[in-house]
Amino acid sequence: MSDSIFALTNHELWVVTARDGERRAGQLATWLLPATLVPDRPRVVALLSPENHTHGLVRASGGFALSLLAEGQEALVPHFGLRSGRELDKLAGVELDAPSPAGLPLLAGTCGWAECAILDALDGGDRIVYLAEVTAQRLHAGRRPLRKQEAFARLPADVVAALRAKAARDGERDRALQRSFPHRAA
Numbered sequence: 684m685s686d687s688i689f690a691l692t693n694h695e696l697w698v699v700t701a702r703d704g705e706r707r708a709g710q711l712a713t714w715l716l717p718a719t720l721v722p723d724r725p726r727v728v729a730l731l732s733p734e735n736h737t738h739g740l741v742r743a744s745g746g747f748a749l750s751l752l753a754e755g756q757e758a759l760v761p762h763f764g765l766r767s768g769r770e771l772d773k774l775a776g777v778e779l780d781a782p783s784p785a786g787l788p789l790l791a792g793t794c795g796w797a798e799c800a801i802l803d804a805l806d807g808g809d810r811i812v813y814l815a816e817v818t819a820q821r822l823h824a825g826r827r828p829l830r831k832q833e834a835f836a837r838l839p840a841d842v843v844a845a846l847r848a849k850a851a852r853d854g855e856r857d858r859a860l861q862r863s864f865p866h867r868a869a
């Protein structure tokens with residue numbers, strides 16, 4: 684996608700965590716954004732792949748937590764974005780803060796966290812678009828968010844190559860999953 688306008692975006696890096704009973708999981712995500720201007724009723728939109736291990740726990744539990752990575756946490760990008768929880772317990776290998784009020788895992792050293800309850804979902808096939816309300820959140824002041832382009836500039840070249848290769852493989856995998864929608868009548 685290097686000749687695409689979307690290659691110019693530079694999203695913050697989040698770790699999405701979920702818990703279903705005793706099972707816990709976490710994945711990296713960039714496609715997250717605030718979804719309301721109502722100050723006391725915050726909402727977010729999250730685009731999650733149904734192919735991800737973490738998504739199974741999100742769907743089963745109806746919620747997720749977001750940890751916003753801070754500058755200096757580049758090593759967590761391949762940790763949560765390259766491997767799957769089907770292969771290893773990614774949360775066992777990282778420093779965690781006390782869980783959120785609903786018991787969701789939260790990463791230590793981040794810019795802060797938000798606990799989210801799903802309100803609705805649009806199934807696009809390769810991505811599920813979740814609208815969720817923020818049920819609790821905390822900002823850790825004084826830390827700067829880590830963004831994709833800066834993280835990729837600081838990670839070793841072989842790690843970046845592996846991340847790009849995985850994204851290309853996932854894109855081909857997702858081709859068959861994409862759902863087409865009929866145009867709405869004018």
Ligand SMILES: Cc1cc2nc3c(=O)[nH]c(=O)nc-3n(C[C@H](O)[C@H](O)[C@H](O)COP(=O)(O)O)c2cc1C
Nearest residue numbers: 710711712713714731732735736737764766767768
């Ligand atoms: C920079 C970057 C951004 C990503 N953004 C998203 C995203 O917004 N949504 C998503 O579902 N997956 C995203 N991923 C992919 C998942 O993090 C990746 O497939 C992960 O290995 C899934 O882990 P899991 O199977 O343990 O859930 C991203 C990966 C990287 C490297």
